[in-house]
Amino acid sequence: MSLVTIIIDDDLLTCKIHEKLLKYAEISSDPKVFYNALEALDFFYADERIEDDYLIFLDISMPIMDGWNFLEELKKLSVRNYHVVIVSSSVQPSDQERARRYPEVIRYIMKPMDKQALLEVRAFIDEQYPSDRKMIS
Numbered sequence: 001m002s003l004v005t006i007i008i009d010d011d012l013l014t015c016k017i018h019e020k021l022l023k024y025a026e027i028s029s030d031p032k033v034f035y036n037a038l039e040a041l042d043f044f045y046a047d048e049r050i051e052d053d054y055l056i057f058l059d060i061s062m063p064i065m066d067g068w069n070f071l072e073e074l075k076k077l078s079v080r081n082y083h084v085v086i087v088s089s090s091v092q093p094s095d096q097e098r099a100r101r102y103p104e105v106i107r108y109i110m111k112p113m114d115k116q117a118l119l120e121v122r123a124f125i126d127e128q129y130p131s132d133r134k135m136i137s
């Protein structure tokens with residue numbers, strides 16, 4: 001079993017920045033990137049490694065399918081081991097409150113991601129996956 005890191009954001013530049021930050025923080029050496037939530041759901045439908053664990057960095061404001069709908073659809077699949085970090089530009093308290101209703105959401109990070117937020121995510125990963133873990137994919 002491995003921890004697969006996924007970035008879901010409709011902004012190409014944001015995805016590139018997040019990829020570099022995740023590598024810099026040694027959270028992931030090769031995150032999978034999806035530019036909309038529907039593409040990410042297609043990945044989960046087709047993924048044969050459903051027993052893997054997933055760390056998902058999710059934007060909530062996207063066209064086609066927003067992050068909230070993605071979370072609801074993901075619940076319907078047989079994916080059981082996943083953690084979500086919401087990365088959003090929304091300053092609405094209602095969005096942060098809504099995120100707290102999802103037990104799989106481990107952090108709500110305001111864009112742009114910063115070093116402290118990544119350190120907290122990294123600490124969570126190290127706590128959940130303590131066995132001499134090298135950089136995850």
